[in-house]
Amino acid sequence: MTEKPDHLPEYLARLADEEAARFITDGLLSGKDSVPSIALNQATEPLPESPRRRLRAIRDLIDDAMYIHRDERPTQADAWLAPRLHAILRLTRAEAADSALWNYLALGVAPDFVVWRHLSETAKVVNAQYFKGPHYKQAFARLWWSAELFRNGPDYEPVVIACGNQDMLNTGLRLDVVDHRPTAQAMVRLLQRGVIRTGRDANALAKVVNTAAVTVMYDVIAQDVPRDGDAVRMWIDEGEGGLTVHHRPLPTGPAEEPAPESSVELLANNFAELFADAPVRGRRADEEEGG
Amino acid sequence: MKVFPYPRLRGTVSLRVDSARVKAPAQPREQLDSRARSVIERAVALGAAETEDWETAVLTVSATIPSKATDPTGPWSEVVVVAVLTDRTTNTRVTSTLARETEDGRDWCGELQVLRSDIHDRAVLTVQVIATVDGVPGRIVGEAAEDWIVDVRSDVPTREQSFxxxxxxxxxxxxxxxxxxxxxxxxxxxxxxxxxxxxxxxxxxxxxxxxxxxxxxxxxxxxxxxxxxxxxxxxxxxxxxxxxxxxxxxxxxxxxxxxxxxxxxxxxxxxxxxxxxxxxxxxxxxxxxxxxxxxxxxxxxxxxxxxxxxxxxxxxxxxxxxxxxxxxxx
Structure with a gap:
């Protein structure tokens, strides 16, 4: 069985793609083997040592996620872990664009989590992209980016809602339209209102919103406030200063101004109309089931 | 070719970056030398800044669009020109509405702010022309044929990346x-x-x-x-x-x-x-x-x-x- 690493250094490091590849073995992907942690840590490049990169805190959080959700489906852990991982890591977007960081988390810090969360029940293997892959797929990158793109300023509640629907998380993250905050918030709002309920609903919504964005610029009809670099930097500085993130309460994100309510509301109504006309796979069957 | 269910603008939309400046906390603003930009390569190299650890950059962007866009007898109303900067590796999208500079509606100009921590190495800058068409606001009626590269690391404004x-x-x-x-x-x-x-x-x-x-x-x-x-x-x-x-x-x-x-x-x-x-x-x-x-x-x-x-x-x-x-x- 894939176990947690027997050697955990004090700080987070980088594991370049070309190094990571050789640790992703068939034995690991089938959840049988552990990662040789001494060899792996010899292949890493160090990052500046800082309290926000302390591995113990990150590993404790992941252990907690697996413990709390031990009797549930592992997918349930996403909504709990995404905001907390985001708050513990305190990365800039430029830092988060470095795949070597995510490789290290998946292979050097918590390969057992990746197997626990992503082992396919039917195929009995883990897709290698959960260890090393694009931001919308890799086990930890997908959680961090969903928290970054679905949080509304300091409020992580929309992240919890978005991650509660696997298709919203998986399909939504792949779309460029969610890079516009009011769009991301409007999609979450439809989940909150129960307009979007199933995974198929979420996929259909993502599709129509993305298609409409080819002809309508959401940034103009639903304006956002400018990015607040100072708020993000202060929040990261708190992490550098050694702030502890507690596990039980939902943490607080950077003190950026939330997306303007009028913009979110306008888009939510707009999307609800688009969705009402959209073809949803098996919608009729779903409705009959529900009724 | 895409088919749009509304009239689009024909003719060339173009953009250029006229100047760039960077700022680090507690330091004066630095206006970048013209060598940090290349109109031929359509690239800005913010890495050319002497200010180390700069956190924000401001680009002055100008755009030229066909004058028929703002013709009151045409199909488009409430026309705006928007500069759009995107970096796919950081899922970042920044927009800024440009202001109309000339009476004939051809020239537009404005500023766009970029955070250093939002860009991994290169972002792409383009402009889009937005208008209300047939009562629908926010329609994309035109966009620049050629985009610009904004490179936050390189000190030479080139498009081509060598190995x-x-x-x-x-x-x-x-x-x-x-x-x-x-x-x-x-x-x-x-x-x-x-x-x-x-x-x-x-x-x-x-x-x-x-x-x-x-x-x-x-x-x-x-x-x-x-x-x-x-x-x-x-x-x-x-x-x-x-x-x-x-x-x-x-x-x-x-x-x-x-x-x-x-x-x-x-x-x-x-x-x-x-x-x-x-x-x-x-x-x-x-x-x-x-x-x-x-x-x-x-x-x-x-x-x-x-x-x-x-x-x-x-x-x-x-x-x-x-x-x-x-x-x-x-």
Missing amino acids: DIKEVGFTKGPRWLQGFSEAPWIVNASGTVPTVHINTDFEGMADVLGAEGRGPEGLVNAMLVSQMAAEVWTAVFHSAIGDLEIEDDGTPLFPHGWQGEVLREMLPDVVPERTLEDALREVHRRRVGATGWTELQPRIQYAAMRRAEVPRVLSETVRGLDKLNREDEA
Whole structure:
């Protein structure tokens, strides 16, 4: 069985793609083997040592996620872990664009989590992209980016809602339209209102919103406030200063101004109309089931 | 070609970056030298700033659009021009509405702010023309034909990204290179920019790489560099094709960044006389399908060789050797 690493250094490091590849073995992907942690840590490049990169805190959080959700489906852990991982890591977007960081988390810090969360029940293997892959797929990158793109300023509640629907998380993250905050918030709002309920609903919504964005610029009809670099930097500085993130309460994100309510509301109504006309796979069957 | 259910603007929309300035906390603003911008390359190199640790950059963007956009008798009303900066690696999108500069509605200008921490290395800047059409607000009626590159690391404003060269002793270098201690170089295409790792433990390698001119060392240098370049093109091509994102209906998508650029450059030589999309589908089909991948290899090799200018360099080497021989005889 894939176990947690027997050697955990004090700080987070980088594991370049070309190094990571050789640790992703068939034995690991089938959840049988552990990662040789001494060899792996010899292949890493160090990052500046800082309290926000302390591995113990990150590993404790992941252990907690697996413990709390031990009797549930592992997918349930996403909504709990995404905001907390985001708050513990305190990365800039430029830092988060470095795949070597995510490789290290998946292979050097918590390969057992990746197997626990992503082992396919039917195929009995883990897709290698959960260890090393694009931001919308890799086990930890997908959680961090969903928290970054679905949080509304300091409020992580929309992240919890978005991650509660696997298709919203998986399909939504792949779309460029969610890079516009009011769009991301409007999609979450439809989940909150129960307009979007199933995974198929979420996929259909993502599709129509993305298609409409080819002809309508959401940034103009639903304006956002400018990015607040100072708020993000202060929040990261708190992490550098050694702030502890507690596990039980939902943490607080950077003190950026939330997306303007009028913009979110306008888009939510707009999307609800688009969705009402959209073809949803098996919608009729779903409705009959529900009724 | 896309079909739009409303009238779009015909004619050219263009943009340019007129100036750039950066700012670090508690330091004065620095206006970047005009050498940090290139109108021909359509690129801004913010890495040219002398202010270290700058956190914000402000670009002055101007756009020219066809004057019929603002013609009151035309189909478009409430016309605005918006500058859009995107970086796919950081999922960042920043927009700024430009202001109308001239009465005829052709020239628009404004500023766009970029956070250093939001950009990994390169962002793309474009402009879009937005209008209310048939009562629908926010319609995209036109966009710039050619975008700009905003590079936060580079100090030279160029579009083309050359491969990275790293000199390292393989025997005591990174673990994955130790297995190649007898090789003079190794190409790695897995990062954002392909890298050639030069083995400094290989005797004489540094001298050959540093050589210039038309002497024997210079000729060998030119040959080596073009050989490496050919290997880089081949390696990037294979890694890009092996890692394509596939749509639900099986259509492969062009990757972003370097890999996408390499595919677009090489595909016309690999699968000639087809559209780029068709060529990509064909290559993907051959790789994952039952047959045809092996037969494609000479074409890939040919495309890489052409890009790396192997024929030109080899001819020059042969002529250079002739000349050296004649000088010896004389």
